[in-house]
């Protein structure tokens with residue numbers, strides 16, 4: 065660590081930056097106001113905790129600007145078993161979250177064109193293109209991303225991340241840890257879990273070398289405990305959606321899930337979700353629904369369309385439709401019960417092989433059917449995400465089964481999670497209108 | 506060269522009271538099936554099938570290999586098979602396996618095989634266990650279990666076929682024989698019984714050739730479909746002299762070392778030429794590609810890419826750079842295995858061969 069880097073970090077982030085962000089957030093929290101142009105006629109006021117979400121995310125990226133040379137930095141995939149790196153004191157960056165943020169801020173086109181101009185095809189996942197674009201050009205709406213000292217790619221969400229992280233590893237010339245998780249067509253077999261466990265154990269040495277310290281197992285247990293608590297609270301929050309009217313919609317969930325992805329394993333994330341749960345319970349007590357006049361309740365499948373969150377939320381709310389549950393946000397909570405704090409490595413292996421994206425299309429359908437039942441839903445929107453083949457393949461059959469077996473209207477909506485070129489406004493409106501008509505709204 | 510068609514081979518196998526396995530791309534041990542006396546027939550597409558049946562299950566942004574494979578299955582063309590195997594080699598094949606197992610079930614088992622994305626000790630160990638799982642699955646169907654010796658014997662036979670195939674590549678490189686004919690021959694391994702395949706390859710090796718003056722070009726991609734591209738290259742004065750196709754060169758598995766047949770099969774697959782579908786590193790792929798280009802005194806590489814094949818696309822920019830630094834020209838073209846070669850692709854390939862001819 066150089067003295068200059070350390071001084072910069074302590075002065076610009078610790079002493080000033082993070083305090084200013086916190087002070088601003090506290091003020092905004094105290095004098096909480098709805099944003100301008102908020103459609104309070106159709107939507108409940110935004111959750112106050114949103115101020116905290118913004119604070120924590122801003123602080124996280126702010127720290128990232130100054131962290132190189134002060135803490136070791138790891139870039140990891142969203143479903144990666146991050147706990148070992150956390151326990152070793154790494155600053156963790158999630159390129160997918162960064163790419164989602166670029167999507168929400170409508171910066172994808174500009175940034176991903178940097179990758180496309182370099183030869184990366186538009187048929188590649190737009191998260192990867194965005195991130196490679198940032199890597200090549202430095203462009204990012206958050207100011208600057210820290211350079212990685214190590215990369216961790218886990219294939220439990222897709223194979224795309226493996227290629228994408230190989231590009232990063234070559235560019236930054238840093239070690240890449242691959243945790244390969246065999247896809248589960250059926251239940252996990254012992255040799256599959258054993259394989260993941262072996263890789264986790266073998267990764268420790270590489271991670272320790274990059275961190276320049278040894279892994280403290282007591283610390284690891286604590287991080288695993290905090291991860292479990294955050295995921296469990298997140299699951300509880302989502303389950304509050306079973307109330308009628310639903311106190312939060314998936315559009316809220318898409319925003320507030322950032323922390324369970326990006327900062328799981330931190331104590332402040334657990335506090336954050338405990339506070340969020342309390343605020344939601346308050347809403348329930350007061351009978352407040354996320355959508356003012358909730359008439360129909362829907363399921364969302366697959367990633368969000370980040371660049372159209374506001375539009376979709378308002379379009380549906382105007383018609384009294386609340387999108388209450390989603391297979392995507394659920395994925396960050398449903399595995400909490402699998403985590404065994406006393407048996408960290410083995411239970412991490414078991415947990416991280418089981419995300420919905422690493423399981424069969426038939427299993428995903430069962431999850432949807434269960435959610436439709438438990439959340440008393442009237443239908444489903446399946447976002448057919450051009451960028452994400454692993455999530456989208458099987459949706460045509462899933463939609464048909466929902467219609468024929470569960471007798472629920474279901475719509476397959478073609479778009480892309482962040483590339484606006486795969487989204488046609490008029491077509492989406494027409495399809496949604498026709499679907500809502502079928503629902504009787 | 507007169508060779509039986511896939512259907513004729515199936516009829517013959519049936520007559521001999523043997524089982525048939527239909528195998529989707531890409532990596533799997535042929536020897537494991539052969540040890541059970543089950544004849545593996547590979548389903549690479551096939552090209553030029555009516556893909557409308559698959560459109561009832563797949564989005565339009567899924568590659569044509571999967572579109573064709575699923576259509577072929579739905580049309581009943583694979584009903585001749587007793588077993589279906591879907592190796593896990595990419596997100597799209599993963600989806601195909603999932604759809605076959607969950608949504609379009611027929612009264613025959615669909616087995617899967619996960620190919621690990623590495624060649625570390627733990628990857629070999631895992632693949633060994635996966636192969637044992639597959640062995641148990643096939644045994645459940647076949648009603649018996651080949652012994653260790655039977656398995657070993659089958660492995661050695663397949664290793665011999667690999668050696669022979671490499672010799673055929675050498676002859677082809679040396680004499681620049683017709684690429685259409687050479688690749689038609691090598692692709693017969695996708696469905697011919699081993700003995701028949703070896704007989705034809707031996708005939709090819711022993712023939713006398715006059716070296717041709719065509720300019721050599723290497724092709725890289727998943728599979729050489731549409732195959733018309735070989736005649737196009739030849740008409741333009743070139744020859745596809747070697748390849749880095751997942752279906753061909755990347756599946757000439759090296760000899761294994763272990764005495765344990767399962768470990769040996771795992772070693773063979775994981776130590777084979779680098780492949781996007783095994784998550785190989787850029788370095789490994791660069792080295793392999795440069796090696797085959799140099800060994801064949803080729804002057805250029807055509808990345809013959811199936812549209813929507815994401816794994817391959819990730820490698821193109823970096824591989825193109827390495828080729829450029831080694832003064833080797835390259836182009837990327839996109840094809841759909843169900844469509845005739847687009848005019849624009851033809852024009853680009855012709856122009857590319859012209860530039861190679863000019864040196």
Ligand code: SF4
Pocket residue numbers: 160189190191192221222223224225367421451452453454455
């Ligand atoms: S969006 Fe889909 S393809 Fe892209 S990184 Fe995420 S899981 Fe992988």
Ligand code: SF4
Pocket residue numbers: 530568569570571594595596597598727782811813814815816817
């Ligand atoms: S062509 Fe590419 S995407 Fe399609 S099945 Fe083959 S490897 Fe997968």
